[in-house]
Amino acid sequence: MKTKLYLTTIITICLLFMATGIAFAALGFQNDVRIDRAPSGTSSTSPKVCSDNSGHVYVVWVDARGGIYFNRSNDYGQNWLANDIFIALVASPASLKIGCDNTGHVYVSWLQGTSVMLARSSNYGAGGSWSSSGIAGPVSEGFDFAHSQNGHLVVVWNTDSSHILYANYSTNYGAGWSSVKRLDTAPGHSGGDIHASPRVTVDNAGHVYAVWVDNRGAQGPYPGVERFIYFNRSNDFGNNWQSEFAISQTDNGYVGQVPQVVCDNNGHVYSAWLKTTRQQPNVLYLNKSDNYGQNWTGVQYIDWRLDNHQLKVSDNGNVYLAWNDTHDQWIKIKFKSSLDNGVTWQPMARVTNDPTNCQIGNFDFATKGNSVYLAWENLEPWEGIYFNFSKDGGVAWQNR
Numbered sequence: 001m002k003t004k005l006y007l008t009t010i011i012t013i014c015l016l017f018m019a020t021g022i023a024f025a026a027l028g029f030q031n032d033v034r035i036d037r038a039p040s041g042t043s044s045t046s047p048k049v050c051s052d053n054s055g056h057v058y059v060v061w062v063d064a065r066g067g068i069y070f071n072r073s074n075d076y077g078q079n080w081l082a083n084d085i086f087i088a089l090v091a092s093p094a095s096l097k098i099g100c101d102n103t104g105h106v107y108v109s110w111l112q113g114t115s116v117m118l119a120r121s122s123n124y125g126a127g128g129s130w131s132s133s134g135i136a137g138p139v140s141e142g143f144d145f146a147h148s149q150n151g152h153l154v155v156v157w158n159t160d161s162s163h164i165l166y167a168n169y170s171t172n173y174g175a176g177w178s179s180v181k182r183l184d185t186a187p188g189h190s191g192g193d194i195h196a197s198p199r200v201t202v203d204n205a206g207h208v209y210a211v212w213v214d215n216r217g218a219q220g221p222y223p224g225v226e227r228f229i230y231f232n233r234s235n236d237f238g239n240n241w242q243s244e245f246a247i248s249q250t251d252n253g254y255v256g257q258v259p260q261v262v263c264d265n266n267g268h269v270y271s272a273w274l275k276t277t278r279q280q281p282n283v284l285y286l287n288k289s290d291n292y293g294q295n296w297t298g299v300q301y302i303d304w305r306l307d308n309h310q311l312k313v314s315d316n317g318n319v320y321l322a323w324n325d326t327h328d329q330w331i332k333i334k335f336k337s338s339l340d341n342g343v344t345w346q347p348m349a350r351v352t353n354d355p356t357n358c359q360i361g362n363f364d365f366a367t368k369g370n371s372v373y374l375a376w377e378n379l380e381p382w383e384g385i386y387f388n389f390s391k392d393g394g395v396a397w398q399n400r
Helices: 002-027
Strands: 044-051 057-063 067-073 085-088 094-100 106-112 115-121 130-136 143-147 153-159 164-170 195-202 208-214 228-234 256-263 269-275 283-289 300-304 306-313 319-325 332-338 358-368 371-378 384-390
Touching: 044 094, 044 371, 044 384, 057 094, 057 371, 057 384, 067 106, 085 106, 085 115, 085 130, 094 143, 106 130, 106 143, 115 143, 115 153, 130 153, 130 164, 153 195, 153 208, 164 195, 164 208, 195 256, 208 256, 208 269, 228 256, 228 269, 256 306, 269 306, 283 306, 283 319, 300 319, 300 332, 306 358, 319 358, 332 371
Parallel strands: 044 358, 143 195
Antiparallel strands: 044 057, 057 067, 067 085, 094 106, 106 115, 115 130, 143 153, 153 164, 195 208, 208 228, 256 269, 269 283, 283 300, 306 319, 319 332, 358 371, 371 384
């Protein structure tokens, strides 16, 4: 009797796994493509993605072979180079980032020690076309960079124990840089003041938008813990900055963290961040402006119990959010889109097809029009870089 019960249980479990696989197949989540060429036993981690409007998709990652590696597709993510492209020999690069425009310029940035490094290619990332240089520092906690389609780049960072925020900009595709500017007007580190995790975005007309974590005005029972999301803007590619203000709630006990910011070329600005309370861990909120950051419409609740959210906006105005869902032991990448400038949101979709092995924290995506390109780090048990794409704004993901 026990043997029959045991066999019945095994058969039931097998059928459940088969049914799960069929369900994923029906939803179009199978056949994710591995795009790094690292040998077995070698880890590839922390992928970042960008794309242009003519079918080029670029992915960069940190590779245990020694440094930063790169691959690209010239046909909207369907096929990839047979060999990775080596960009830089770096022992422990941090905060890897990538950007690209529609004329073949590709930018890869990372933190090397306390210096922000920038590698540039003007030939669609082809091997041998990369040059690297330091562009900012010293950095104590975080940095970000953004670029326009006409050669303007902006970098923001905070430095030393004062946590003062700085910005600089380039008008010639990163070849030369202007003078360093203050991004905020806070007095710096005084009695526990915090101004950290800066993020930046820029449009083609010179509007630059920055957000960061700030604890000015903390009045609650835990003033040393409270964090708010602050915002500032520039109308001349980062040469001059306005007065900053909070765009998150500023309730007592509020802990905002990990801000993101994106914009389009029509005055829409979006920021998303996580809020943590004792009752709800990692709640995702979003706020938006429809007039170049002057006024904000109000905070929207998106989801909770998640990590590593990513916020992007397409050139047609679609807004996209993706994150690692941590409601249970299996880490899943969830995806959500808005087709009306963040007013309403489509139902959530699950992207990855492996029910158990999506590595938390390490994924990124890019978008052009209705096309969305997503890369992530997967455990196998060694990390590899995988890729999938959607042609309809993230509603369905490709069956290949």
